[in-house]
């Protein structure tokens with residue numbers, strides 16, 4: 475939680491982003507399940523390939539539009555108004571999804587992608603603008619903000635998933651003469667309400683926000699301090715580019731959770747613990763929960779290791795190794811699905827290694843972009859980071875298209891080859907690591 479020693483704007487941005495991520499992850503926790511649900515139970519009746527492909531395109535667009543979103547804020551709107559506009563567009567999109575009709579569905583998805591593109595990159599920039607360049611509270615401010623993201627992501631599936639999937643809520647609807655098959659749309663509407671709460675906090679505390687002109691002033695100063703492009707700048711941009719290529723593979727595996735692993739949870743995992751049955755989408759809360767638990771552990775670990783810690787590229791390799799192991803765990807898990815539903819502990823273990831991987835790679839990547847990029851291209855490099863994430867998300871959808879619930883052999887091949895690919899990538903990057911570190915010829919991020 476924000477402390478009083480941080481600028482009051484951090485509290486505003488913390489809660490705005492918490493509710494925005496609530497809205498994003500709540501909707502995403504039920505999206506694929508809704509698309510493949512038969513029309514009789516209120517779904518879209520898509521086949522797995524169609525649903526996975528649309529999931530991939532949608533999540534790709536969300537992060538792809540962050541690139542023009544940053545640009546529009548810089549050039550025209552300023553960050554604070556870009557965030558406000560984005561939030562309004564997201565809420566509109568979520569409420570369109572609350573209506574059961576194909577044109578509303580597609581328009582809703584498009585609006586959420588556009589709105590998130592305007593909001594997501596710029597709200598992070600605003601966190602940065604709360605602090606001076608050398609303010610010692612800066613990293614701590616970002617860690618607190620990252621907590622906000624993940625608190626929203628833990629709560630979202632619990633609320634939206636329960637409304638969309640639980641028998642209890644469907645019973646509640648039919649008891650009141652409403653259509654229980656419309657429960658999906660209550661889930662989407664609740665995501666919209668979350669975004670409205672975020673906008674409420676944002677507007678009520680508008681006065682605490684950092685000046686949106688801040689960023690341009692900063693950029694001007696940076697240009698003066700670093701006027702010429704050198705050969706070492708080219709090497710550094712290339713090194714970062716190589717690392718970004720590896721992150722595509724990472725996100726392709728990581729975002730299985732919203733697509734194929736969500737279907738896996740729904741169809742192949744027992745969602746009953748001690749007589750209590752829970753919606754499959756609740757398992758989506760595990761990854762952000764682990765992040766909240768482990769992020770401080772990793773932060774302390776890197777500090778404790780000090781000079782002995784691996785450099786950025788080798789941390790990336792560790793990230794790939796960990797998520798590669800997670801995908802390999804799905805091979806025996808898939809094999810066991812032949813004999814009936816498996817324990818949710820399998821997915822709990824898979825998600826744990828996903829998050830260990832995430833913490834080796836994602837914060838390190840952001841820190842690397844901001845510290846190693848030549849100052850005059852830091853915005854473009856941040857765009858490239860989102861671009862790599864977006865390609866990874868599309869690839870995640872494509873891979874999820876091969877999911878077939880009643881063919882354990884197919885699933886073993888699917889996750890086995892993904893796992894093997896990641897382990898090979900990890901080995902390659904482990905080997906390349908010291909060379910890439912040489913290219914950046916600067917201390918690790």
Ligand code: PHE
Nearest residue numbers: 495537623624627836860863
């Ligand atoms: N959990 C992160 C978030 O929602 C995932 C993410 C990583 C998103 C990188 C975009 C880019 O912010």
